[in-house]
């Protein structure tokens with residue numbers, strides 16, 4: 001069994017509403033739990049950045065399914081890595097709305113990883129995206145402690 005982490009960026013459909021996120025979150029939480037998928041989905045400025053962790057075949061199948069979803073477009077693979085430990089083990093899918101709480105700490109963290117204060121995952125490297133999501137997860141853990 002090979003565990004991988006796949007990270008991609010995409011453009012959300014223009015008319016996406018809050019209830020669409022809730023629907024995505026509900027589906028993801030349920031099906032990911034059944035498939036032992038964990039990860040994080042960050043939305044901001046009309047873009048998605050998502051990390052999917054799990055068994056290689058399962059993650060691949062899910063990514064192909066997600067890439068076909070009409071709620072977003074221009075899916076761009078940023079990185080695929082074999083991993084020995086998961087970064088998001090406690091979440092079947094943690095959804096973070098970047099626009100919701102753009103704190104100074106979050107912006108500094110984004111600047112550290114991407115060189116910009118704008119959330120623009122389509123222009124991040126795979127390494128930058130992985131580091132950013134890892135730190136975002138750490139910040140979320142502090143909030144929920």
Ligand SMILES: Cc1cc2nc3c(=O)[nH]c(=O)nc-3n(C[C@H](O)[C@H](O)[C@H](O)COP(=O)(O)O)c2cc1C
Pocket residue numbers: 024027028029031032041048050062065066067069071072093
């Ligand atoms: C940005 C985005 C992220 C998504 N993430 C997941 C996910 O992590 N897990 C999941 O099962 N579905 C996710 N979905 C939904 C899938 O694309 C798809 O609708 C869902 O798997 C149900 O597929 P089905 O209707 O073919 O069964 C996501 C959709 C979008 C637009």
